[in-house]
Amino acid sequence: MIQINNLHKSFGKLDVLRGLELTIDSGKTVAILGPNGSGKTTMIKSILGLVIPQKGEILVNGNSVKNNWTYREEISYLPQIARFPENLKVKELIKMVQDLRKTLSDPEPLISLFGLEKFLDKSLRTLSGGTRQKVNVVLAFMFDSPIIIMDEPTVGLDPIAMIKLKKLIKEEQAKGKTILITTHIMSVVEELVEEIIYILEGKIYFRKSLAELNGTVKKIGLEGVIAEILEEV
Amino acid sequence: MIKILKYSIYDLGRSHWTFIYFGFYLLIAGTLLFLGGDVLKAIISLMNIILILIPLISTIFGIMYFYNSRDFIELLVAQPVKRSSIFLGQYLGLSLALSVSFLLGMGIPFLFYGLKDSGQFMNFLSLILTGSFLTFIFTAVAFLIGLFNENKIKGFGLAILFWLFMAVIYDGLFLLSLLMLEAYPIEKLALGMTVFNPIDLSRIFIMLKLDISALMGYTGAIFQDFFGTATGLTITILALGLWVFIPVYGLKLKGNAKDF
Ligand SMILES: Nc1ncnc2c1ncn2[C@@H]1O[C@H](COP(=O)(O)OP(=O)(O)O)[C@@H](O)[C@H]1O
Ligand SMILES: [Mg+2]
Numbered sequence: 458m459i460q461i462n463n464l465h466k467s468f469g470k471l472d473v474l475r476g477l478e479l480t481i482d483s484g485k486t487v488a489i490l491g492p493n494g495s496g497k498t499t500m501i502k503s504i505l506g507l508v509i510p511q512k513g514e515i516l517v518n519g520n521s522v523k524n525n526w527t528y529r530e531e532i533s534y535l536p537q538i539a540r541f542p543e544n545l546k547v548k549e550l551i552k553m554v555q556d557l558r559k560t561l562s563d564p565e566p567l568i569s570l571f572g573l574e575k576f577l578d579k580s581l582r583t584l585s586g587g588t589r590q591k592v593n594v595v596l597a598f599m600f601d602s603p604i605i606i607m608d609e610p611t612v613g614l615d616p617i618a619m620i621k622l623k624k625l626i627k628e629e630q631a632k633g634k635t636i637l638i639t640t641h642i643m644s645v646v647e648e649l650v651e652e653i654i655y656i657l658e659g660k661i662y663f664r665k666s667l668a669e670l671n672g673t674v675k676k677i678g679l680e681g682v683i684a685e686i687l688e689e690v
Numbered sequence: 691m692i693k694i695l696k697y698s699i700y701d702l703g704r705s706h707w708t709f710i711y712f713g714f715y716l717l718i719a720g721t722l723l724f725l726g727g728d729v730l731k732a733i734i735s736l737m738n739i740i741l742i743l744i745p746l747i748s749t750i751f752g753i754m755y756f757y758n759s760r761d762f763i764e765l766l767v768a769q770p771v772k773r774s775s776i777f778l779g780q781y782l783g784l785s786l787a788l789s790v791s792f793l794l795g796m797g798i799p800f801l802f803y804g805l806k807d808s809g810q811f812m813n814f815l816s817l818i819l820t821g822s823f824l825t826f827i828f829t830a831v832a833f834l835i836g837l838f839n840e841n842k843i844k845g846f847g848l849a850i851l852f853w854l855f856m857a858v859i860y861d862g863l864f865l866l867s868l869l870m871l872e873a874y875p876i877e878k879l880a881l882g883m884t885v886f887n888p889i890d891l892s893r894i895f896i897m898l899k900l901d902i903s904a905l906m907g908y909t910g911a912i913f914q915d916f917f918g919t920a921t922g923l924t925i926t927i928l929a930l931g932l933w934v935f936i937p938v939y940g941l942k943l944k945g946n947a948k949d950f
Contacts, residue, residue: 468949507767507950524946529770540764557693557769 458483459504459604459635464513466499473499474510475659483518483603486626486636488646490683491656497639498537500656501608504637505534517604530560535597537608537639539589543582547573547592550581554596564599570621571595586613598625605629607638611645623648643679655683662687694766694779695786698759702787711747711788715795723799729808733817734905736796737896740817741889744824745853748788752832753849755784757842767950777833777945781938785829789822796821816899820892823930827888828853830937837944860887868908877912884909888933895926 459481466474473496481487489497502508504515506522506529515522522528541550555562568574571591576584584592590613597605605626611619626649630636640646646653647667655662663686667674673682702708718739722732759780766776800814832849839845864883868876884890890909897910898919906914913922 502950505768506773509947509949526770526772529768534768536768540761542759542762542765553697554765554769557766557771559770 458516458518459637460514460516461500461504462514462516464500464503464510464515466496466503466508466510473659474503474513477513477656477660479654479661481635481637483635484633485652486630486638486650487652487654488650489637489639489654489656490641490646491662495656496659497656498608501534501606501637501639504606505529505532530558531602532604532606533597533600533602535593535605535607535610537612539593541581541589541592544580546578546580547584548577550592551595551599555599558600560600560602562599562601564595567595567598567625570625571618587615587618590614591618594622594625598629601632602634604635605637607636607640609639609641611640611642647674647679653683655686691772691775691779691782694771694776695783697762698780698783699787702755702783707751708787708791712791712795715792716798719796720799723803729800729803729805729810730813730900733810733813734900737817737893740792740821740824741893742857744792744821745828745857745889748785748825748828749832749849749853751784751788752829753836753846755780756833756836757845764950773946774942777837777941778938781830781833781941785826788825788829792821792825793818813896813900816896819927820895820930823934824888824892827930827933827937830934830941834937834940834944837941837948856887856889860890877916880909880912881916884913885929888930891926891929891933895923895930898922898926 459479461477461479464474464477465472477496477500479500489500491497499508503510504517504522506526517528518531520528545553551564555564568577571594573588573591573595576588576592581589581592590610594610597607607626610622614622623645626636626638630649636649638645638650650667652664652666654664665686670679670682673685677685719732719736722735723729726732726735763776763780767773796814796818805811805814831852835849835852836845839848864880867883868880871879884894893907894910894913897906898914901919913926916922917925
């Protein structure tokens with residue numbers, strides 16, 4: 458379970474999060490939507506302790522994230538922009554991340570799922586954007602963490618890899634994981650998600666379950682529905 | 691932290707620069723000893739070299755290593771690892787690698803030349819001690835400058851400026867202020883100002899240890915007058931210790947507050 462109370466974050470003069478409130482129950486899959494620059498990544502990074510908020514409280518499974526690091530053991534994180542030590546080989550990177558965590562991990566099935574065997578001995582500098590993203594997916598999904606947070610995971614993936622990723626996410630859902638995902642791809646939302654949370658101007662603008670929207674989505678598509686809600690409010 | 695330390699040592703162990711640094715000391719200490727033929731003279735010459743060079747190299751390596759490890763740091767901060775362990779581990783890794791290169795590069799020629807029977811062992815040790823302090827101090831300051839400056843060029847410039855200030859400009863300002871404040875109790879001022887420059891502190895420490903009044907210089911003589919040798923040595927070491935502690939503590943504070 459993730460709880461966010463009255464979260465404020467600004468970078469210099471730019472107020473990005475302005476009193477954001479959010480609760481995500483265990484075992485739920487939610488999508489965080491919102492225009493570019495609305496603060497989705499900032500919110501996610503605050504949960505992970507990468508960004509230090511000025512005000513507010515974040516609890517992950519009841520533990521405050523402030524000055525805490527052990528709770529990250531419970532989270533698999535797929536960053537929007539993966540930054541790797543560029544001279545490491547792919548297999549060295551995987552080994553290093555395994556070594557940094559106590560949790561058991563199993564990268565082999567993921568490596569073969571995404572056909573990464575032939576890249577294991579290549580250094581990260583030489584990989585294409587899509588291959589890097591696949592490595593990124595392996596690093597996140599090789600641990601069996603109860604919470605999975607993905608920031609635009611499909612960027613750079615080819616359609617086949619995208620289908621594989623969706624299948625992976627479904628398997629994790631079946632294991633009862635809590636999943637948070639930001640994306641601009643509506644098919645990802647429609648196929649995987651139970652609820653959408655829309656962020657605008659640093660606050661939750663609306664929150665709706667997909668079941669609730671189901672009828673309208675069939676008629677005008679999810680984009681249409683979101684546009685309609687945005688006009689209404 | 692041990693894991694981070696292990697990774698950074700492993701990383702530096704593969705880098706040519708660590709070996710070049712080691713080779714440099716091996717060469718220069720070997721040359722001075724075997725061609726000069728006098729251990730004490732070699733120590734004095736080496737002192738003049740390391741007081742400038744160690745701060746410079748530690749500053750450059752420190753800032754470059756910090757910026758080169760940014761990707762590694764960004765990967766680590768998202769993992770279940772304590773933030774301060776990341777920065778301290780990397781800092782210790784680099785400082786230790788540089789100090790060990792320095793120690794071995796100096797130690798090997800001195801041992802072969804016969805340091806044991808030369809009666810200069812403690813003087814040699816004071817050289818190693820201050821050299822290590824300077825390594826830890828200037829690496830820490832370089833890391834801190836890197837942490838405060840996202841912009842590499844600016845960070846690099848500031849770090850070099852810090853070195854230049856401590857190694858060159860400070861002494862000029864020091865002399866200037868002594869000239870201008872003739873009537874003032876300048877002894878205390880001189881003592882006070884020395885504490886703010888780790889290079890001066892190191893010089894005075896070695897001078898007090900060597901106890902050669904001709905080489906002592908103005909501040910060294912004041913130090914000896916004022917405190918006597920034993921207290922003078924203690925004070926300089928304590929001040930050098932503070933010079934390590936304060937930037938390292940800053941590293942911890944700023945590291946915990948930084949957004950990634
Ligand atoms: N470290 C940072 N320093 C300064 N500004 C930042 C930083 N991180 C994000 N921002 C700014 O905060 C705003 C929100 O960014 P972000 O959370 O990445 O949005 P989103 O993920 O919703 O597109 C943007 O205007 C971005 O430029
Ligand atoms: Mg984003």
